[in-house]
Amino acid sequence: MTEVIARALTAAAFASFGDVLDCADDPDKIINQGLCGRYHDRARLDFGDGRAGISLFNAEPRSLPYKLDLLERHPEGSQAFIPMSHQPFLVIVAEDAGDRPGTVHAFLTAPGQAINLLRGTWHGVLTPLHAPGLFAVVDRIGSGANLEEHPLAQPVRIVAG
Numbered sequence: 001m002t003e004v005i006a007r008a009l010t011a012a013a014f015a016s017f018g019d020v021l022d023c024a025d026d027p028d029k030i031i032n033q034g035l036c037g038r039y040h041d042r043a044r045l046d047f048g049d050g051r052a053g054i055s056l057f058n059a060e061p062r063s064l065p066y067k068l069d070l071l072e073r074h075p076e077g078s079q080a081f082i083p084m085s086h087q088p089f090l091v092i093v094a095e096d097a098g099d100r101p102g103t104v105h106a107f108l109t110a111p112g113q114a115i116n117l118l119r120g121t122w123h124g125v126l127t128p129l130h131a132p133g134l135f136a137v138v139d140r141i142g143s144g145a146n147l148e149e150h151p152l153a154q155p156v157r158i159v160a161g
């Protein structure tokens with residue numbers, strides 16, 4: 001079985017797949033009488049002909065090594081996963097090889113990091129590693145199909161670095 005090592009998530013490594021949201025650098029502006037740093041407009045959101053929706057996901061935690069047997073993508077919109085805990089989670093994406101996913105990449109977020117998947121990015125479903133697997137999800141609400149699933153002929157084993 002192919003093995004992929006989960007690497008620490010960085011904005012640079014993730015840039016072609018999506019955005020990393022965190023407060024690692026200086027805020028873009030200080031607001032609220034100087035008591036709050038605003039990290040302004042940090043994701044490339046795209047909802048096509050639909051609209052933005054915020055949903056809550058309460059997902060079962062998984063563990064490493066993780067058996068990846070399905071990838072999916074949303075051709076009509078981006079999808080952001082914003083943890084409502086301070087736990088790291090597993091992020092799996094794949095390069096685009098035309099009508100199917102190509103090389104798989106895996107990342108571990110740092111506590112407090114959120115991600116936004118670009119429209120059409122192949123990814124594994126939301127994969128918490130710790131309880132609570134509680135996330136806010138910002139993605140497209142609209143008509144028409146927005147989920148393309150690709151079962152893997154051979155599962156991929158995602159392992160810790």
Ligand SMILES: NC(=O)N[C@@H](O)C(=O)O
Nearest residue numbers: 072079123124125126147
């Ligand atoms: N299907 C759904 O709402 N969630 C998936 O898109 C996912 O990436 O978890």
Ligand code: NI
Nearest residue numbers: 072074079125
């Ligand atoms: Ni998805």
